[in-house]
Amino acid sequence: MFVLSRVLFCGGVMVPERTSLTVCQFSVVHRLTSPRKNSPYSSVDSERYSSLVKSVMSSRISSQTPESLQAEDDQVYGPVVKAQMPSRNEPRVPKILYSLLNSERAIETEDPETGPPTRIMLNRGQGRPFVPSVTRILQQTLSPEQSFYLERWKRRMIAELGEEGFKAYSQNLFKQGKDFHAALEGILTSAETWKSGNLLETSEFPPEVQGYVQSISHVLEDVRAVRAIESTVQHSALNYLGIVDCVARYKGVLCVIDWKTSEKPKPFLSNTYDNPLQIAAYAGALNSDDNYKYQVENGLIVVAYKDGTPAHAHQVNAELMSEYWKTWLLRLEDFREPRSSASSSPSPEK
Template identity: 30%
Template sequence: MLPHFSAKLVRGGGRSYFVTDRGDRVPSVTTILNATKPEADRAALRAWRQRVGATEAQRISTTASRRGTGTHKQIQRYLLGQSVDCSDAVLPYWESVRSVLDELDRVQLVEGFVAHAGYGYGGRVDCIASFDGVPCVCEWKTADTPRGNVERLRDAPLQLAAYSVAANEIYRDYGLEVYHALVAVALPDRPAELFWFDTDALGQHWDAWDRRLQQYWELVER
């Protein structure tokens, strides 16, 4: 296992930052992506809220957030060899993704902080492990219906590209080289939906992430 680097997540003003044990402050990947979300995505979200109503939209969002958090915690404990009871709300998603976890080997990092000082961002990686013998950054998602295509993952591929570059940077002295990524979408009553990103695909998503990162710094400097 790789060592964990310490960082505290601080929220304020609608943004979140990681403060490292050295006192460095870097915006989170999530903050950067939210701040630079395309207007089309914002409009689609507003339209959805209007269609279902504010109360129902809040209920759906809260339920999805709790479900995702619970599933992440269950996966984390499982990968760390800890035994815990799974709640009824999380159980269908846990059963969906468990077979994927059993295919992982050489788990090197679970819920660990990574950052890139040069680019100025940080984030918390779900997992770094090998899948089918290939080292990769893993991201766990939950959904009620299959995503179907990469586009419906929205910013997840950009997030993974950012994490992979940051992980290679912060763990350079440990010989880490990870150029692939895996998204596993846990679904009720069916196997998890998998999306695999090879080096070329991850590189393309890095280019998109880099543009969003530059856009973020331009917004901050205004």
């Protein structure tokens, strides 16, 4: 009797472990087979892979289960520590919540008989203390995401136009905006012109702003009782200033109005980015400024288009204005905190 203790290949037939063959049986098998050919497994190191062969031959189903795998991983790598869900932070609130409205002034329901619109020029003469503007504060407190997209847009424009081309493009946009506001000032200070329907005769305006004027014509039909145009407002307690485009009634509601131009449609208030914060800042400053005897708690952002497409008019009611005012106060804190810490830190010794 011949006993095999490992897997053997006999004449091309694989024989399992511990298979008994008589010498006679072995020789008969050998005689009945064709002449032996070289097997592709002849070069396999059977000693090295014997344990693998045994495990495959002994069972067709793995004995490992999700539970056993988990136990094995715990032993090798340690138990799994599940991360806790991040807790929701409480919304940030201003350290000092200044009121948007002035408690010493009443909110007018009807406009008194007044003269021409107020226009207080900005005075930054020598010897006057520096007061930051609303525009400056917003620009220097942009979020990282806003800064990223603004810088990416600038790089893309420079790549398309070149440094000089981008500079000329920016200057042209500034000039168009300036000419547009000058045209608006002429329209709003001579109200009879657009009340009589002559506004559509845009040929009297510079060619580069005719489309913008056409774009806002339907909005101007609902604008009445202009109280201020291109006038400086300054918050006495918070110490910032700005130049408000217009204060007037829109559909009967007294509003701070901001006129904007855009090359892309902005059909939603969210498309106007920081503009709601800007008009909230202007409203708060106007309500605090002794040069104005009334106060405003509503806003209007009008986005005009060069091709004459009807402008989008985004109203900001009193409730929304109050929320934007709180956000503006936070931006004002962000603007001042680095400066206050820098001024309070000791100067290095020379």
